[in-house]
Every structure is written in structure tokens, then in C-alpha cells.
Amino acid sequence: MSVRIALVNDHRWIAPIDPDDYARRILTEDALVGEALRHRGAVVERVVWSDSEVDWAAFDIALIRQTWDYFERYPEFLAWLARVDGLTRIVNPAPLLRWNADKRYLIELAEAGVPIVPTRRILRGDADRTLAEWMDCDAMACCVIKPSVSGGGRETWRIERAQAEAHEARWQGLVAAEDMLIQPFLPEITSAGEVSLMLINGEVTHAVRKTARAGEFRVQDDHGGSVAAEPLDPALSALARRVVAAVPFWPLYARVDLVETERGALLMELELIEPEFFYRFCPEAAERLAEALLF
Structure with missing residues (x-):
């Protein structure tokens, strides 16, 4: 009997009407994955994670793809x-997600010895210090703030001291609503961009360099990167x-986003849920x- 596999998306990417270049890239990537699976005898269907009509028990595998609204619907996604x-x-497995x-x-990961962009986490409701005071704690001339649960550059701001x-x-409104991160802004992001390395079963398959458009620091396509x-x-x-070896649960796929600095390469983010895999x-x-998925 053929293995049935769901390619799990959010509702925007199943059948976009008049797709733009961004949507066409997503459809191309899902087609490459789908054809590779079908070539090995699998039955593949693209489905929406939040669709209450989907019979998940009818699938042998639910492969997470573009669930890019999960952070906007986080309790529902959990x-x-x-x-x-x-x-x-x-x-990847639910505990890892x-x-x-x-x-x-x-x-x-930093506690496990991984070199990361220095990161301070401020818990929701922590109003003991102002943003300026937090920046001064770490001698930051310029910082980046972002929610602890987010994606696509949502509520990500570059702020000079x-x-x-x-x-x-703005800071008080954000930290009143959710946990926030403060990181130093690294000028290498705008001068050289990020390097994303894709891994399957712990082995690197390929890499891309993502660069921001002029006047921007976010490298995502949504922001002109x-x-x-x-x-x-x-x-x-x-x-x-x-x-990847430092992760508590082994991932089948992973994308590691790095920035190269004078101090060496640092981890920006580790994408294990729904990374664009290029x-x-x-x-x-x-x-x-x-x-790797089928054998």
C-alpha cells in the first residue's frame, strides 16, 4: 500500500488566485517535493493545517511546509x-516544533556552546526597565527587537540608542503583549547578509545568501530581500x-541561518518548523x- 503524505500549508498557498512571483516560488518548491515523493510511490496531497475537515488519520505522514501563519495563531497551532x-x-516531530x-x-543553544547573536529575553509584562536601560545593560549602540514567537520580520525593529x-x-506595548528579544544590531547583516545552510538528516545539502534591499535590514522576501x-x-x-547536533530532538530537515562577523560566524536563527528550503x-x-522520509 502506498504511503499517504500531506504537504501541510496555510490557506494562502494551496491554490492562490493570480499568484505573484513569491507564490509561484512556493508552488514550485512544493512541486519539487511532491514529485520526489511520488517518484518513490507515495500519494501526496497539499492540505491546510487549520482545515477542520482534514482527516489526519488518513495520512501516514504530515510533512510541514508553508504553515507561515502559525505565529499569528500560536495557541491554535499548538x-x-x-x-x-x-x-x-x-x-519534523511535534516536540521539536x-x-x-x-x-x-x-x-x-548558547548554553550548549553554540555561538549565537547575543540575545536577551524579556518576559511579557516586565516593565522594570525601559528599552534604553536594557540597551545600556549590554552597551548597545543599536539593537534589534523582535517577539520571541514570530516570523517574517513581524514586529522586528532596528533602533539606535x-x-x-x-x-x-512601542516597546512597552510589545512587551506588555508578549515575550520579547533584544539583540545587538550587526552591521554585517546589511553589508553581507545572512548565509542559510540547508540540512537533511544532519548533512548539509546546499546554501544560499540572503541580502536586504538598500535601506532595509530584514532579508526576507516580504521586505524586498x-x-x-x-x-x-x-x-x-x-x-x-x-x-543541529545540539538540538534536543533530531530533525529530519533544518535550516541554519548564520551571519559572518569579525568574531566568527554566529547563529541568527535555526528554522525547524516550516523553513523556506530553497x-x-x-x-x-x-x-x-x-x-530520508520514506526509507
Whole structure:
């Protein structure tokens, strides 16, 4: 009997009407994964994670793809994970998805010896210090603030120390609503961008470099960033493998986002839930994913 696999998306990416370049890239990537799985005898269907009509028990595997609204519907997504986890095999595993959804994992990885961008986590409701005071604690001339649970650059702001007081109302509103992270702004982000390395079963398959558009520091497509294939660098590949080895649950797939600095490469983020995997730059990686998933 054929293995039935759900490619799990959010509602925007199943059948977009008049898709733009961004949506077409998503459809292309899912097609590469789907064809690699079908080539190995699997039955593949693209489904919406939040669709109450989906019979998850009818699938042998639920492969997370573009669930890019999960952080906007976080309690609902966690409840979905808890419900579906007993009905089918979720990949990556549900405990790993829960661990990776909150960026406090960066602090845990740092404690395990992984070099990260220095990160301070401020708990929701902590109004003991102003943003300027937090910046002064770590001697930051410029910082980046972001929610601990987020994606796509949501509520991510670059703030100069001289402008901290002007952003205090925004900061207080954000930290009243959710846990927040404060990190130093690294100028290498705007000068050289991020290097993303893709791994399947702990082995690096390919890499891309993501760069921000002029006047922006966020590298995501949503904010005008661009992506190009990047040759594999042995030192960065070794660091990516080290990052994945420090994770408490083994991931089938992982994307490791690094920034190269004068102090060496630092982990920006580790994407284990629904990373854009840039299969279009390396279709062979989709074949390797299918092989690892099914055999």
C-alpha cells in the first residue's frame, strides 16, 4: 500500500488566485517535493493545517511546509499539534516544533556552546526597565527587537540608542503583549547578509545568501530581500552540523541561518518548523528529503 503524505500549508498557498512571483516560488518548491515523493510511490496531497475537515488519520505522514501563519495563531497551532500528533507522523516531530517555535531556544543553544547573536529575553509584562536601560545593560549602540514567537520580520525593529526614548511607547506595548528579544544590531547583516545552510538528516545539502534591499535590514522576501545560491563553505557547514547536533530532538530537515562577523560566524536563527528550503536552487535536495522520509 502506498504511503499517504500531506504537504501541510496555510490557506494562502494551496491554490492562490493570480499568484505573484513569491507564490509561484512556493508552488514550485512544493512541486519539487511532491514529485520526489511520488517518484518513490507515495500519494501526496497539499492540505491546510487549520482545515477542520482534514482527516489526519488518513495520512501516514504530515510533512510541514508553508504553515507561515502559525505565529499569528500560536495557541491554535499548538492545539493542532497536540491533536494531530496522535493521528499521524508529523515531520519534523511535534516536540521539536514546540521547542523551535519560541526563539528562547537560542539561549538554550548558547548554553550548549553554540555561538549565537547575543540575545536577551524579556518576559511579557516586565516593565522594570525601559528599552534604553536594557540597551545600556549590554552597551548597545543599536539593537534589534523582535517577539520571541514570530516570523517574517513581524514586529522586528532596528533602533539606535539615541532613538530609544522615542520608541519607548512601542516597546512597552510589545512587551506588555508578549515575550520579547533584544539583540545587538550587526552591521554585517546589511553589508553581507545572512548565509542559510540547508540540512537533511544532519548533512548539509546546499546554501544560499540572503541580502536586504538598500535601506532595509530584514532579508526576507516580504521586505524586498534577495536570494542567491552560495557555495558551501567547510567552516560554515561544520558549524551548521554542530548547531543541529545540539538540538534536543533530531530533525529530519533544518535550516541554519548564520551571519559572518569579525568574531566568527554566529547563529541568527535555526528554522525547524516550516523553513523556506530553497529547493529551486538544489532540486537534488528534494530527492534526498524524499529518500530520508520514506526509507
